[in-house]
Amino acid sequence: MPLPKAELHLHIEGTLEPELAFALAARNGVTLPYADTEELRRAYAFTDLQSFLDLYYALMAVLRTEEDFAELAEAYLARAAAQGVRHAEIFFDPQAHTARGVPLAVVVDGLGRALDRGEERHGVSTRLIMCFLRDESAESALETFEAARPWFGGRITGIGLDSAEVGHPPAKFREVYRRAAEAGLHRVAHAGEEGPAAYITEALDVLGVERIDHGLRCLEDPALVERLVRERIPLTLCPLSNVRLRCVDTLADHPLPAILDAGLLATVNSDDPAYFGGYAGDNFDALAEALGLDDETLRLLAANSFQASFLPEERRAALLAEVAAYEFAPRAAVRA
Ligand code: HPA
Ligand code: ZN
Numbered sequence: 018m019p020l021p022k023a024e025l026h027l028h029i030e031g032t033l034e035p036e037l038a039f040a041l042a043a044r045n046g047v048t049l050p051y052a053d054t055e056e057l058r059r060a061y062a063f064t065d066l067q068s069f070l071d072l073y074y075a076l077m078a079v080l081r082t083e084e085d086f087a088e089l090a091e092a093y094l095a096r097a098a099a100q101g102v103r104h105a106e107i108f109f110d111p112q113a114h115t116a117r118g119v120p121l122a123v124v125v126d127g128l129g130r131a132l133d134r135g136e137e138r139h140g141v142s143t144r145l146i147m148c149f150l151r152d153e154s155a156e157s158a159l160e161t162f163e164a165a166r167p168w169f170g171g172r173i174t175g176i177g178l179d180s181a182e183v184g185h186p187p188a189k190f191r192e193v194y195r196r197a198a199e200a201g202l203h204r205v206a207h208a209g210e211e212g213p214a215a216y217i218t219e220a221l222d223v224l225g226v227e228r229i230d231h232g233l234r235c236l237e238d239p240a241l242v243e244r245l246v247r248e249r250i251p252l253t254l255c256p257l258s259n260v261r262l263r264c265v266d267t268l269a270d271h272p273l274p275a276i277l278d279a280g281l282l283a284t285v286n287s288d289d290p291a292y293f294g295g296y297a298g299d300n301f302d303a304l305a306e307a308l309g310l311d312d313e314t315l316r317l318l319a320a321n322s323f324q325a326s327f328l329p330e331e332r333r334a335a336l337l338a339e340v341a342a343y344e345f346a347p348r349a350a351v352r353a
Contacts, residue, residue, distance in 0.1 A: 019101030020315060021339045023322035024286050024297045026230050026253035028108045028148075028179070029086075029128060030077055031289025032093040041079040041088075049079070061292055066211050066262050067181055069292060077113055086127025094131060096290075098139035100298025103336055104326055106144045107132070108177055111161050112153055121164050129172045144327055146205065148177040149193065151185035158193045166200075174327065175203030177230065178220075182212035187220040194224040203227055203327050205253075209234035210264060214241055221250065228253060228325060233264055235281075236272055246280045251325030255288035256304050257295050268307035277314070284322045312345040319343075 035054035042049050051057040063069040080086060090107075097105060107128075114124045125145070132143040147165055149158035165173055176197045178190060187206055197204055206224055208216040210231035217235050220226045221244075232252035235241050245252070254273065259265045265272070276283045285304060290296045295303060305315060319340045323333050 019099075019298050020301065020319050020343055020345075021103045021336055022101050022297055022301070022319045023104040023106070023284075023326045023328070023336070024097060024102045025106045025228065025251070025284055025322060025325055026108070026255055026286035026288055027093075027097075027105060027297075028073075028110065028289050029090060029093060030080070030110055030113065031073060031293075032096075032291050033076055033080070033089060034092070034291045037089065037092060038076055038079050041081075041085050045079060045081045045085070047079050047081075049076075061261075063261055063292075064263060069262055069289070070180060073289065073292065074113055078117065080114065081119060081123075083123050083127035083130065086124055087130040090128045090131035090135075094135045094139045094141050094143075096296050098141050100296050102141055102297050103339075104142045104323070104328055104332070105135075106146055106175070106327060108146050108148045108179065110150060110179065111147050111165065112150045112157060115161070115164075121161075125165070125168050125172055132172075142328070142332065144174045144203075145172050146175040146177045146203070147173055148179040148207075149190060150180040151178050151189065151207075152181040155189050155192065158190055159196075162193050162196060169200050169202060173202070175205060177204075178206035178208075178224075179230070182207060182210055182216065186212075186216055188223045191223050194226075198225055205230055207231055210262075214238035217241060217245075221248075226250075231255065231259075231264075233259065233272065236275060236279075242279050242281065245282075249282055251282040251284055251321070252276065253284050253286050253325070255286050255293075256300050257290075257293045258288035261293045268303055271304065271308065273304060274308060277317070282321055282325055283318065284325050285318050286322075315345075316340060316343065 035057045135141045135143050204226045205228040206220040206226045207230040208220040214234045214237045228251045230253045285300050287297050323336045
């Protein structure tokens with residue numbers, strides 16, 4: 018049985034595996050500019066965030082109907098559950114779909130159809146967090162926010178901020194975050210992935226976020242690190258993503274040890290698992306291997322994931338108790 022964990026940084030569109038992309042393309046009469054799944058996989062050689070985003074948005078063309086979104090979410094839940102995920106706070110990018118003429122209701126109701134059965138079928142509770150594309154205008158974010166009101170407090174429980182970071186500081190989205198707070202929604206934002214530590218500070222001060230997605234570059238500002246520790250602001254780290262998008266050179270160079278040593282509330286997540294080579298459990302395993310993490314560090318990371326979640330107290334406590342009682346399988350002896 019895998020270590021129980023929550024996944025707090027997962028873009029549902031980033032779980033679109035090549036096989037499902039081709040199946041949906043065929044069903045919807047969409048022609049992909051790749052001969053087959055192998056050729057598509059060869060395109061996953063990213064040099065930075067933008068090179069990934071270009072392909073990520075292009076492949077979304079295959080997602081058109083409620084059934085497509087339901088299949089996408091169902092496939093994610095099955096894979097996540099197999100790797101010990103018991104709770105997932107899932108991002109989606111409404112503007113990337115409405116801009117292609119797919120109505121918001123198709124997206125939210127399609128995802129919802131799978132997520133509503135997630136606990137019963139897979140033992141995975143879920144929340145949906147809608148993200149605004151920071152390289153689109155503040156007006157577009159506001160329009161999207163207003164269009165989503167019917168699902169607030171129901172299927173949609175929070176807002177986030179993603180896409181191309183540099184040159185799009187958090188303060189651009191001040192008003193939509195103000196309205197989200199007023200509507201009682203949770204608030205998170207990507208910051209400090211490619212952008213500077215100052216964007217993390219701005220996301221806290223101007224947007225009032227409760228968690229920072231990525232946040233790697235906080236380490237460049239010791240006063241900010243102190244503040245994040247003091248205020249118990251979680252970071253949702255995504256190690257395999259960081260390597261694939263060249264935010265760190267190799268997993269062995271990942272700053273997780275420094276982040277934990279500083280006393281930060283770090284969590285480990287998969288970001289866009291179909292593109293970056295692994296789901297939540299794969300990220301735990303790869304980090305453990307590359308950094309030589311011991312079982313108690315993995316237990317701490319799993320506990321952090323539930324502490325940092327937006328779960329109600331009762332389920333949080335139950336899942337934390339499972340983490341505390343978890344018995345790790347003995348690892349294969351290291352050969353001398
Ligand atoms: N960063 C920014 N935007 C994104 C990401 C990411 O890692 N994944 C999907 N959209
Ligand atoms: Zn992300």
